Structures are given as C-alpha cells and as structure tokens.
Amino acid sequence: MPDFQIKKNSKTYDVCIVGSGAGGGMAAYTLANAGIKVVLLEAGPMYDPKKNITQLKWPYDSPRRGASTDLRQFGDFDAAYGGWSIDGEPYTHKDGTEFDWFRSRMLGGRTNHWGRISLRFGEKDFKHKSIDGLGDDWPIGYEDVKPYYDKVDRLVGVFGSIENMPNEPDGIFLPPPKPRLMDLFFKQAGARLGIPVIPSRLSILTKPLENNKNRGSCFFCAQCNRGCSVYADFSSSSVLVNPALATGNVDVIPDAMAREVMTNDQGLATGVSYVNKDDMQEYVVNAKIVVLAASACESARILLNSRSTRHSNGLANSSNIVGKYLHDSTGASMGGIMPKLLGRKRYNEDGVGGMHVYTPWWLDNKKLDFPRGYHIEFGGGMGMPGFGYGFGMQNSNGKYPGRDGKMKAAGGYGASLKDDYRYFYGATFGMSGRGEAIAREDNYCEIDPTTVDKFGIPVLRFHYKWSDYEIKQAKHMKETFAEMIDKMGGVVTSGKDGPENNYGLLAPGRIIHEVGTTRMGNDPKKSAFNKFNQAHDCKNLFVVDGGPFVSQADKNPTWTILALSMRASEYMIDQIKKQNLS
C-alpha cells in the first residue's frame, strides 16, 4: 500500500456543508430540523463559549494584558482564533494591490468576534443599479427576503427601535439598552447637525428570548467579542450549530480543511475532499447536495480549485465570474476627547458588547459627489483597561488644564502623572464609518498558479483597488466626524487624514465584510448562482455565505447571510421533496 492514500467515508449524507459560520450554521440548523442528514466540515477546532471561556477575565489574567498576538489578532481575550495571517496558509496579491483577508478557523468562524451589528438591507439596497446605474441589481428584492429577516429576528434575537426610516427596515426588536454618557453627546451633536443618532441594532438578548430555554439574557459586561458563556448574543456555535447537533441529524467533522468539491460524469456534485489537519491525510465525504459556506473568498477558492472535465474552469464557473466582484465595506475612523468629561465620576458603564447608538445613512447621494452611503458606529467612555491603556499620555496631559485649572508640561512622571491617568480615564471616544463600495469586475480573487498552502491547496491571489467613489466617501466621513466632534464640544485627537492617504480609507478587507465572489443573478452569463443561491451550472451545489451578494449595502452582511441561508435551505428542502436535485 502506498504511503499516501485517500480515505473514503462509506456513508453518504443528504447534505455536506463546508463552514460553520453564519451561513453554514444556519443551513445546518434549518436542514437538520427538517430531518435531513447533514455532515458539517469545519476547518478549525470545536468551540463552545460555555467551555472556551475568556469572558469576565481581568486584564491581569493575561500576561500580555489582553494584547493581540499572531494567533489571536483581535486580542488575547477575543473569542476568534486566527486573523489576517495564518501560519502555513498564505495568500498573495497582484499588481501591488492590497487586500487583507481575515480568517477564523474554528466552529462558528467569524461570528465569534463580530460586533453583533444586525442590520437588514433595505429596498434600495437590492436595486441600486436602478437608482444610480452602478453595479447590478439583485435578482430578488426586499419583499423576498423580509419573511426570512423576520424569522431570523425571532430565532436569533436582536434589539433595536422602530424608526420608520426609508431603506432602514425595522425588525422584530427586543428593547435596546439606554445610551451611555458619551452617546448623549453624540445625539446632541447629531440633533444640531440633522444627523440621526438612534439605538443600535445588535443581536444581543436584552430580554430572554421567547420559547428558548438554552439561552440566557445579557448581563451587560460589554464583552460579546469574547463569546458569551450564557449564549446571550449570537454566535453560530451557540445559537445554530449546537441546536442542530441536538437534532441528531448532524455530524460535525472539525479540523477538516476542504480542498475541492467532487463531481461525477454528469457534472453533479458528489461530495467534498478534505485534509484532516490532525493526521494530514486525505479524505472524501459523499453527499447528495454540497453547500459551501466557507466565507466569500474561501468558497470561491474551493470552486476554482474544483476543476474537472465537465468544469474545466472550476466548478460553477462557466460564466468566468467566480472570484470577481469582490467587495468589502469602506472604513475610516476618527478619535477624540471630551475636555468636559475629564475627571468624570465613576460608575459601571460597560453596557452591552458594542455600541448603544449608531447613525444609519441619512443623506441623498444625488446631492453628493459619491454614490452609496455609510453608517457611523460610536464608542467611548469608561471601558476596561487593557494593553495599550495610557499610551501616549505625553500627547494629552500638556494640552488641557488639570484638576487645579493649571496647565503643565506634557509628559512627566511621579504622583502628578499618576493622577493624570485617573483624570483622563473615560474621556476619549471614537467614531467609525462603514460604507458601501461599488462591486467591480476588476476587483477579484483568483487562484495563484504558483503557490500552495501547507495542505498543498493552491491559494488565492487578490487584485483590489478602491476607486474615487470610495475615496470621496471616506472624505465625506471625515468631514462629518470632524463636524460632530466640534458640535459635541470635543477635540479631534486622531484620524485627521487627507488626500495623501485617501482620507484614512482602510485597506480593502479590513472591515471583514467581503462579499460578491459568487454573485447571484438571473443571467447565467453574468452570475454564477441563481436567486436561491444554487449554482447555474450544477443544480445540487449551493453557496450560502456572503459570496452570492450582488452588492454589499452600507449594512453589516451577517443578518442578510443568515436570512438568505435560511431561504436557500428551505428551497433545498422543497427541492429534495420534489426530487429535483438528483
């Protein structure tokens, strides 16, 4: 027998899902509850926020005081393993362009660290080409997705407020938490400038969820990014995968790095080949339907690596569109200080794990020099100190009068300096814009023919450039932030950027909202998947992550991934009953 062999699992599942994040978790949950036998491949280890605990730990529990590391790039207490770079799993770039790809290989994927910002796309977001002529319209509209948003709201839980704003659909909301102190100043500035500042919409249970005994409600520790040990926030592991496992219809295979989708002579999917990271052996698992939910870029990578005589260009890629139209949210930020909050009174200001208020897009692009909007995320106040706390005091303590009303020299040491840290604590804040980029064919990922990862799988190569649209949007963000900071009586301390660095517009990928690589549409020449997330070229193949998005909206994509994955899964259930997929 040769040293190298491919091991085949003799069992044939109804469905093989690749990836256990928002899309894969929802597909597993929906299918398993319909009695369908599912195998769920996850490229990382099992993870459960009830067992893998970082919540309620103190900064001194970490020898690095919560600083980030290569293995946990959002900080030592963050729930998400991995980050922008993973040892042995490179990606490359073309023509000197930039794209930073965040990967979290673990059960639940990137739902383990996200901000729980749970926004519905609005009517315009599905039909933006009809409005401004750019990009493409989706093959579906808000009315198609609304019933699924409603179901996701009820199943997962989200707080918010009824606002009746155009293009910002209200949901079925739990009550929001009251604004923090800094939020009241944001609201004040917004009121003076005509900028709405409304309760945020986060998937955190401020009240117990009806008919759900598995999940507790929020106890306001502000640490959703660490994973919630009482499951009071949404992460795919606690809210979807665990209940799916409880049906008895799901087998999870952890540490299974998908290589390609296997197909037969008819061109139909027959299963998935993967590398087991523990023994580094090759395996194949058979299934009647294959569902990719490995993330927009990873699913595109799997498809492009799935070449066969019937699919010589990669699977589901006769349109040559897989990997193209990659787009991430735009992002730019500004930081400031509120001199009137120096020496502020102490109380527990933690609140929920994220912003309590935000600004949805409020302007008419017809009157602006860029298309598409952005929302603003706010934060600041008396958070838990961690690594980096107090850095750069010499840039602050010479600029504002002290408790005695007197100015002093910047920097220093000793008792006077020690008191400065107390005096400045809780007086700083930040605001960040997250906007919609235009999906463009020439922003893409493709297979780098010269490079493989440690599993021998050809890696992705990115080509991505921001256009003037996104740069002008970032400029507008900065102008808005500066105006708001001025109106609230604050002082800008960071993020004063200009044309020399595209107004602080972050590199593509940094907002971790990448979508569009396997976009849906009615025309098989211009899209890879149909309006039910089903491949035009291969009827028993689906993608349920952010890949099928036609455009990104100025909304975080998770809620729409969940809604579309549920919708695609219900379609699959229907098609299985009608025996249309074999």
Add this chain to the structure above:
Amino acid sequence: MDRRKYLKTLAAGSVGAGLLLQCKPDQKEQAPAVAKDLNYDRTPEELAREKALMSAKFFDDHEMKTIAALSDIIIPKDDVSGSATDAGVPDFIEFIVKDKPGYQTPLRGGIKWLDLQCMRRFDADFVSCNHEQQIEIIDEIAYPEKAKPEMLAGVAFFNTMRDLTACGFFTSKIGLADLGYMGNRPNQWNGVPQDVLDQYGLQYDARTLEISVKFDS
C-alpha cells in the same frame, strides 16, 4: 566599579551587564518566571507559546533593577495606591518584550543610553546614582517639549517606559482599583446615574425612556 571597567561591560553587551552584577555577591540571580496556570481559553498552539515565553528570560538583573527603579519613579506609591513595582510592573515589562520583540532593542539600548549618561555625569550607572542625580537626568528626558535635542533618544526611551509602566500598572489589580473601573461583573445597565446626567445638564428624552430595556428590580 570604576567608570573604565563599566564602559567595557557596556561594550560587552548584556552578558557584560550580567557580569557587572557579579561584583555584588549579595544580589541574588532572579529565578526565571514559571509558567503559571492560565485561567482562560488557550489553544494548544497558544499554550505552547506561553510556556516558551514564560521560561525564557530577556532582561538581565541589572536591566531589571533599572526598569524597577524607573517604573517606581513614573508611578510611585501615593495616598491612593501602591507603586509600579507593588503592582508587578517589571515582570509585565519582562514578559511583554518577549511577546513583542519590537520593544527589546529600544528598551535594552535605552537603558544603556541612560547608564552612559549617568556614568559621564555622575560616574555611576543609573541605579547606583542617588535620588537627586536620578531625578536630574529624568527631568531632562521626561518632558518631550522641553527636552534638548541631544536628549531625544532618552525622551523616546522614557516615553516607552512611561507607556509600559502606566499600562502595566493600570491593568493590574491595584491599578484597576485605583482607576475606579467598576465593570467586568454581571449587572443591569439602566442608564447614566441621575447625578451624572445633572452634572452635565443632560437627560434622557421621553421616547428613549419609553423604548429602552427596563428591569423589574
């Protein structure tokens, strides 16, 4: 130790600085940090790394003494709380430079820069100087906007020491208590306390009060 001999040890690098300490037999070699049990989620890769970091030693005893002296000058004991060394700041700095190697050269080199300044001026390294001598030199590097150009290397070093000392202190148990951080415990967030709203002339509007989460208790 005389100045010529000290300059020789400077040239010999950190091993030399270690030898320097052997001149004082009463100084005990510091035991390497022992990997303590970490009480939060660690992957196998992380555990292996933490153990390796905790069993390694970067600063020699002279450097650690200098860091301890500097950190207590930056954050001394006062009527609210203890000093930086009371809060374990030197151990934190020893760990963080192993974890973030970008700090190693600026701190090691900064200590040498400081010692050389002190040797030239006072014929003693920084920790061997008396308090007045130490403060004389610190005053020249602690105020970036007033510092002379030839002291800028020291300013950069002291800025880094100030950052790491303050961070290590205020993320320690006694530092968090000093700062008055009151979170990281289960509670019910029911808004900004009324006296704080009053202080800033703010109030929650009626609609906010109506729609926000309320608690039974």
